[in-house]
Amino acid sequence: MEWQDEGIVLGSRRHGETSVIAEVMTVDHGRHLGMVRGGRSRTMRPVLQPGNRVSLHWRARLSEHLGEFRVEPIEQRAALLMLSAPALHGVQAMASLLRLLPERDPHRHLCAAMEVIIAHLDDASAAGELFVRFELALLNELGFGLDLAQCAASGVRTDLAYVSPKSGRAVSNAAGTPYADRMLALPVFLRPDMNEAADRADLEAGFRLTGFFLNRHVYEPRGLKPDTARESFIQATLKALDAASTEHQIR
Missing domain, CATH: 1.20.1440 (de novo design (two linked rop proteins))
Incomplete structure (x- = not known):
């Protein structure tokens, strides 16, 4: 099993002496974890910082396995984000x-x-x-x-001012004002x-x-x-x- 995708690094954690488990939000495969061999190296540590955009090649024997990532940087912006x-x-x-x-x-x-x-x-x-x-x-x-999109009480789409904490639906100013103390703005x-x-x-x-x-x-x-x-x-x-x-x- 293998695929290629792009994504944003969410984080990583140490795995063994030299590897890490990287967590990435990918375009087509959702939030995905994978082992990166040598992920703790001087070269890879800056690449695997949260916020960086990366190219990924994932491979595993079975789809349910953790698998391994091969990671290449696309946009390394973590250093700027840290400022x-x-x-x-x-x-x-x-x-x-x-x-x-x-x-x-x-x-x-x-x-x-x-x-x-x-x-x-x-x-x-x-x-x-x-x-x-x-x-x-x-x-x-x-x-x-x-x-x-519209008032839960009247159906109007204008003058919306509140959200009902019970239903999660918008409420207009006219319909919601008598109950304003119970509403969310x-x-x-x-x-x-x-x-x-x-x-x-x-x-x-x-x-x-x-x-x-x-x-x-x-x-x-x-x-x-x-x-x-x-x-x-x-x-x-x-x-x-x-x-x-x-x-x-x-x-």
């Missing part, structure tokens, strides 16, 4: 979320989304908004997708009739929204705690936004 707290924590947070999916289950659009987010990790607002959308897509892949950048970039308050609402449903449907039923990388990314992103706002005011 920014949002970027460093963002890659780690996405890796932890992808580990909630079954291994070897293809999710091409999540792999593509991770590429886009990595390319925008130097822009706190864009990265935060894309990350929230990434979590929504992940919830959908896990079978817990939210319906944010729907960020402006997720409303289908709006086209605005996320500000700090919107990002906080977005993280709160996806975090609520991840806890309810994924972490709690599995007896898991959310990975600390997610909270670290959120705090680093909000801090970067605050710093950018202060600098703009000074100018």
Whole structure:
């Protein structure tokens, strides 16, 4: 059994004296593990850093075996990602979320989304908004997708302001205001009739929204705690936004 693919390195762990078990989010084969002989060498260690894009050749005697990777670098960006707290924590947070999916289950659009987010990790607002959308897509892949297209009560597609914590469906301002204290806020950048970039308050609402449903449907039923990388990314992103706002005011 063998195949060739491209992917993003999520992490690696030591295996024996000179090898590692590499974890990669591939385009066509999902999150996949494989042994890399000589992975701890001076040449391979920089290649197998989280966030790098690589070319892979996987081989095993049987499809259910761990198998071996032959890895070639395509884009080594880990060194740049390590210079920014949002970027460093963002890659780690996405890796932890992808580990909630079954291994070897293809999710091409999540792999593509991770590429886009990595390319925008130097822009706190864009990265935060894309990350929230990434979590929504992940919830959908896990079978817990939210319906944010129209109001659950009236069917209208405009003036959406809330999300029901029970159904995961959007609710309009008119229908939801009497129950606002029981609702989750729907960020402006997720409303289908709006086209605005996320500000700090919107990002906080977005993280709160996806975090609520991840806890309810994924972490709690599995007896898991959310990975600390997610909270670290959120705090680093909000801090970067605050710093950018202060600098703009000074100018």
